[in-house]
Amino acid sequence: xxxxxxxLKEHDLRVTPTRVKILKTFMLQHNALSHADLETQFxxxxxxxxxxxxxxxxxENGLLHRVxxxxxxxxxxxxxxxxxxHNHDDDHVHFKCKxxxxxxxxxxxxxxxxxxPKKYIMEDANLLIEGICADxxx
Amino acid sequence: xxxxxxxLKEHDLRVTPTRVKILKTFMLQHNALSHADLETQFxxxxxxxxxxxxxxxxxENGLLHRVxxxxxxxxxxxxxxxxxxHNHDDDHVHFKCKxxxxxxxxxxxxxxxxxxPKKYIMEDANLLIEGICADxxx
DNA sequence: AATAATTTGCAACATTATTGCAATTTATGT
DNA sequence: ACATAAATTGCAATAATGTTGCAAATTATT
Numbered sequence: 367x368x369x370x371x372x373x374l375k376e377h378d379l380r381v382t383p384t385r386v387k388i389l390k391t392f393m394l395q396h397n398a399l400s401h402a403d404l405e406t407q408f409x410x411x412x413x414x415x416x417x418x419x420x421x422x423x424x425x426e427n428g429l430l431h432r433v434x435x436x437x438x439x440x441x442x443x444x445x446x447x448x449x450x451x452h453n454h455d456d457d458h459v460h461f462k463c464k465x466x467x468x469x470x471x472x473x474x475x476x477x478x479x480x481x482x483p484k485k486y487i488m489e490d491a492n493l494l495i496e497g498i499c500a501d502x503x504x
Numbered sequence: 505x506x507x508x509x510x511x512l513k514e515h516d517l518r519v520t521p522t523r524v525k526i527l528k529t530f531m532l533q534h535n536a537l538s539h540a541d542l543e544t545q546f547x548x549x550x551x552x553x554x555x556x557x558x559x560x561x562x563x564e565n566g567l568l569h570r571v572x573x574x575x576x577x578x579x580x581x582x583x584x585x586x587x588x589x590h591n592h593d594d595d596h597v598h599f600k601c602k603x604x605x606x607x608x609x610x611x612x613x614x615x616x617x618x619x620x621p622k623k624y625i626m627e628d629a630n631l632l633i634e635g636i637c638a639d640x641x642x
Numbered sequence: 643a644a645t646a647a648t649t650t651g652c653a654a655c656a657t658t659a660t661t662g663c664a665a666t667t668t669a670t671g672t
Numbered sequence: 673a674c675a676t677a678a679a680t681t682g683c684a685a686t687a688a689t690g691t692t693g694c695a696a697a698t699t700a701t702t
């Protein structure tokens with residue numbers, strides 16, 4: 367049994383060609399992907415609707431999380447603990463490159479705690495940093 | 505001349521009923537709004553397209569900024585220095601309530617600086633905090 | 643009041659996302 | 673390996689969201 371298939375099972379997801387390929391895609395290129403990104407890649411292989419549903423089930427079963435983005439297009443990225451634990455790791459830094467437009471998760475950077483106004487309760491935090499990524503920085 | 509009209513002029517925008525009403529809306533309820541929010545409110549008064557174009561021109565002329573959101577719908581909020589200065593204030597905290605789903609800008613909270621990996625250049629930062637807002641906290 | 647330039651509404655179109663249902667595929671127990 | 677139950681897929685239809693072109697109306701200016 368392959369690694370990808372094990373991850374799917376650990377997340378209570380049946381192993382299907384669509385899921386295997388899409389999960390592999392996320393694991394190989396480690397930046398956030400939109401449905402459109404996946405559609406251009408798999409248009410001929412899978413139905414658009416199947417891709418939507420794959421993203422939804424990955425989201426529901428904790429394989430992916432949504433990445434905040436001001437472009438108005440939903441983007442998704444792998445959660446950190448791929449199947450090995452059911453850790454909540456929503457609180458991390460996303461970096462969006464202004465040149466190549468790619469978004470990646472900087473899982474290792476902690477978001478500094480912050481003093482909120484009275485009566486506000488913080489549950490999750492997402493820091494989106496924009497700038498130039500290492501690949502685009504000459 | 506009213507305040508709202510002055511703000512529009514300071515941003516090189518002609519004063520029209522649509523713009524006045526939409527700007528007032530943003531100023532009164534100080535949380536982020538999507539096109540859909542405005543459409544439900546002004547459906548009978550203005551054309552859908554006009555609302556889209558109003559948002560675009562407000563964005564281009566520095567009255568509004570886009571709010572990062574993981575819902576996949578573009579949201580907009582007032583920039584802090586409404587017309588009084590051309591200050592860049594993109595770098596601030598947004599708070600999204602998990603109960604009422606509203607997003608507001610916490611302009612007064614600074615985003616703590618952060619040590620990025622090598623070769624990454626930071627230009628803007630947006631911190632999105634999710635939790636319970638003051639209104640929804642009993 | 644006349645003019646030039648911008649904005650609006652309408653229609654058409656393009657893109658993005660959702661739903662129902664029959665056919666297929668997967669996992670499970672035998 | 674095979675039959676079965678349950679979940680997934682593809683297709684078609686529909687909904688929601690966003691864009692473009694153009695004539696008519698509105699705004700700012702002289």
